[in-house]
Amino acid sequence: MKGILRIKHAKTILAVLVICLAVRLLPYFAPVCAADIAQNQLAMQFSDRNNLPLGTLLTRDQEHTSVIPLNQVSPQFIQAILAAEDASFYQHGALDMKAVIRAMKEAIHAKRIVSGASTITMQLARMLDPVPRTFSGKMQEIWLSWRLVAGMNKDEILSAYINRLPMGGNIYGVEAAARTYFSIPASDLNLAQASFLAAIPNNPTYFNPYEHWERLKQRQKYVLNRMVLEGYISEAIAARTSSEKVVFQSRQQGIIAAPHFLFWLANQIPPTPLEKGGLVSSKEGLVPPKGGLPPFLRGARGDQSVIRTTINRPLQQFVEAQTQQVISSLAANNVHDAAALVIDNHTGEVLAYVGSPDYFNEAKLGRNDGVQALRQPGSTLKPFVYELALEKNLIRPNTILADVPARYAIPGAKLYSPTDYTESFLGPVRVRIALANSLNVPAVRVLEKVGVESFLERLHQLGFEHLNQTPEHYGLGLTLGSGEVSLWELARAYVIMARFGDAIPLVSTFSDSQISTDAINRVSTISNQKIWQLITNILSDNHARATAFGVDSVLNLPFPAAVKTGTSSNFRDTWTVGFTTDYTVATWVGNFNGEPMRQVSGVTGAAPLWNRIMLHLHEHQEPAAFPPPEGLIQLPICAISGLKPTPDCTSVVQEYFYPEDKNNYEAENKFDLPSEYDEWLAKQQRSHLISNNLRILSPHHGDIFLLYPGEAGQQKLEFKLAGNKSAPVEWWLNGEKLNTNSANSLFWNLRPGNWTLEARSGEMKDKVSFQVELASIKPRRRGFSISNSQTKVNHP
Known part of the structure; x- marks a missing residue:
């Protein structure tokens, strides 16, 4: 019996050993070789349109990375990183069993994790394929580590590791860190610099050299002590190195101009991660497809390492400087951020792209890209609703629109009552005046005619892809900026306007076929040339906009330019977008954190920046005049x-x-204002707008009023009058003259009956009829009214 048990135990042990051996040998059937994870073509060098350098080495996922062979790295850095992260790297396999046992003992004794046991190979596996910090995740990490050891020697693993080290921010690899922080190659690192860089990867955020210098200094001392323990340096050298002064260069080193543009462009390259032996890796860097970079990312001579962009570097640097100056001038108004975009109307080429005043100022959210950020556009969409209304023949160029108080019922919400920036109303206005002065009420009236759904469809044709909610979500406020768009989308739409409906994608790079990073199918040609010309004529009319902006505002340039401003609710965003025959310039001024500015509108916020850029663009040659609307x-x-x-x-x-x-x-030459103007007219001191006729504004003809029992003498009706009076006004009610000294208004106690009210002034007169009926139910609250059949209850 005992013999049988011994045999069973032996078989069990043998089976376990066979399984363990099989598991350990399996990685050799699916090894990961150096070629499988090669960081090919990670470095991208950008130039402007004239081959002037723009800046740094980037990858598609916005990591500043540069790959170099192991023999081109300072030996002192290799010693420092080995001492800090895995001193016995060359002695153990994928796992360091001594470190594992030591970590387990320390954890049991301290009842918490005291030290880790990750080897450099395991860290590389985690870089290649990040997994959750769970038991199953750890098993995946170990499995990949075994595969790496099966396919690569130690030097290859170490080389892959140091070229992927997280070195703070978006900097990866020792070469990128050396050039960014010290402006030297990794081969030239001295011991002090090397020990600092070796200290960062342990926790790149915690040991950020720009924000946590003291922490990094303490970590450097730890690295130096480890190097002493491993016999790389003496204690005297460690002490001397620790006291040596090391200066970290500004993060701006390596980027000459257009940082937001470079990062944005790098992110547009379609990712093509390698899939080798079942390993899908995206963290080691973004590797271009076989054959190198796509054609549109190659340089003028086919050089795959240089991407020739459409940016004009001198113009870019000018716009960057002006953005900073304008923001400085508005600091007292709680303004901190701005963005600008300059487009060539003839080619669609992006000439300047500024995403914030200072990309490298992390404390002020400088990395935020104001060109691509989604914000409320204010009134900058109004030209497109007028264009669509003209196209559908819902309005004509000479149409008169009512800029008077208006109220719109919105289900589940309060009445929507749009007002203008000045909180005043102009009464009857031409389409030209309404658009040029950015009046809100007329724009809402026009959108009501067009329909929100039709307008939203038109905006999609113009390339506003982020307006992806339902028409009901936006409502009539869409024309006033209730949606969210980007400065890029606005500029693209205004380029279409500048080209009189001829759509063109925005181009960011050069190639033989001039392929654009802006998908062509995002915009559609809208062939209504004469209407676009009319809209341009209105937006370039300095006299038409004088009511709102004055005759000498920053919108008025010494050459023809069409322009539109916008201000979002609570002064959170200000916009100015405009164009000449040659260029479109779009600017945004606001706060990335959403704080409202203090009394800053489009004309005082974004317009000064727009003005400076436009004047600079046309400093040496004025643009051609806009053609008049064809056929009108x-x-x-x-x-x-x-x-x-x-x-x-x-x-x-x-x-x-x-x-x-x-x-x-x-x-047609007879005109009289309809009843929608009555409320507005009653507040005007001059009433010549009703063709010199008297008009009774209240009550309206046909009104029915309810008089409740017991309230006789309490309910009153106001008689209102407007018009030019050639003689004293007389009020007549059912043929009886009322004794009153009031000219334009008086109150009358309601009495049941049919009534005819007449106002006379010399030869002029007006007459209305209304009814007062007894009500059978007493109203529950004062001011209650019944709208059917124009039945009303009036209280003083």
């Missing part, structure tokens, strides 16, 4: 009626007409 004719109209002027018209202006509208122009 100009005729004199009355500014109030939009019709052929009559002798009593006080303001005559020129406006464009469609030729087919000329007959109506000749025939």
